[in-house]
Amino acid sequence: MNAAVSPVLEARALSRRFGGYFAVAEMNLTVDKRSIHAVIGPNGAGKTTLFNLITGVLPPTMGDILVEGTQVAGSRPDRIARLGVVRTFQGVRLFPSMSALENVLVGRFCRTRGGYLAAFTRIPGKAGVTEAASRRRAEELLERVGLASRRHMRASELALADQRRLEIARALATDPQLLLLDEPVAGMNPVEVQEAGELFKSLRDEGITILLTEHHMSLVMAISDQITVMSYGRKIAEGTPEVIQRDPQVLAAYLGSEATS
Ligand SMILES: Nc1ncnc2c1ncn2[C@@H]1O[C@H](COP(=O)(O)OP(=O)(O)O)[C@@H](O)[C@H]1O
Numbered sequence: 001m002n003a004a005v006s007p008v009l010e011a012r013a014l015s016r017r018f019g020g021y022f023a024v025a026e027m028n029l030t031v032d033k034r035s036i037h038a039v040i041g042p043n044g045a046g047k048t049t050l051f052n053l054i055t056g057v058l059p060p061t062m063g064d065i066l067v068e069g070t071q072v073a074g075s076r077p078d079r080i081a082r083l084g085v086v087r088t089f090q091g092v093r094l095f096p097s098m099s100a101l102e103n104v105l106v107g108r109f110c111r112t113r114g115g116y117l118a119a120f121t122r123i124p125g126k127a128g129v130t131e132a133a134s135r136r137r138a139e140e141l142l143e144r145v146g147l148a149s150r151r152h153m154r155a156s157e158l159a160l161a162d163q164r165r166l167e168i169a170r171a172l173a174t175d176p177q178l179l180l181l182d183e184p185v186a187g188m189n190p191v192e193v194q195e196a197g198e199l200f201k202s203l204r205d206e207g208i209t210i211l212l213t214e215h216h217m218s219l220v221m222a223i224s225d226q227i228t229v230m231s232y233g234r235k236i237a238e239g240t241p242e243v244i245q246r247d248p249q250v251l252a253a254y255l256g257s258e259a260t261s
């Protein structure tokens with residue numbers, strides 16, 4: 001590993017058991033700053049559970065999670081979010097009856113005021129200086145993800161691909177240092193996938209670290225700096241796209257005939 005690059009996230013021997021089953025088993029993961037790091041693996045491999053552990057949605061059964069060296073295993077999601085670790089969900093979780101702009105403002109207010117409750121009580125109020133600045137920033141972020149013209153539409157009226165973009169804009173509104181994206185391009189058409197890939201690369205180039213799960217292999221191979229492959233809760237391979245594409249264990253466990261043909 002390049003000693004000049006410090007990790008933003010480290011998981012050590014991280015495990016999570018559900019009943020008698022380890023959904024995540026002794027996972028070690030190092031995510032370098034300013035990288036795009038993909039976690040891939042078949043359905044049920046433990047990718048979403050891993051994200052739930054990292055973001056505090058679930059406590060680990062065992063193991064350490066370090067955000068820039070600070071132990072966060074078992075911490076509440078809001079503490080982890082304050083350290084700049086922010087996620088989107090595999091199923092979109094927006095406020096359906098709020099506009100796109102309001103959804104981003106919620107993310108923004110979470111950063112500036114302390115929580116969703118504060119966000120809800122502030123939005124209908126008179127716009128002060130901070131609110132005006134937040135609104136400008138929210139509009140910039142919507143522009144960034146390609147939703148400027150749809151900013152007044154209700155989240156529920158947006159197409160699925162636009163809802164995913166909106167989730168990313170909302171996450172960006174919290175000024176994350178590590179953005180976790182759980183299957184961010186699922187349901188997108190090829191042009192939308194391409195645009196999303198460009199967005200992820202430009203975010204990385206601006207200094208945001210991205211950890212993503214994705215089944216869209218050509219996207220993963222095109223944009224990732226590092227890939228970790230999971231199967232049955234365990235890491236079975238790790239490396240650059242070039243290395244992973246040639247790893248026989250990966251081909252057997254995951255890519256199967258699609259990759260070997
Ligand atoms: N809350 C839960 N309770 C019980 N089992 C769970 C829970 N969440 C996930 N699992 C199980 O853990 C395994 C990994 O699931 P998941 O992390 O969603 O995998 P992936 O995201 O890679 O598809 C699956 O067998 C799943 O059924």
Ligand SMILES: [Mg+2]
Pocket residue numbers: 047048049090
């Ligand atoms: Mg999942």
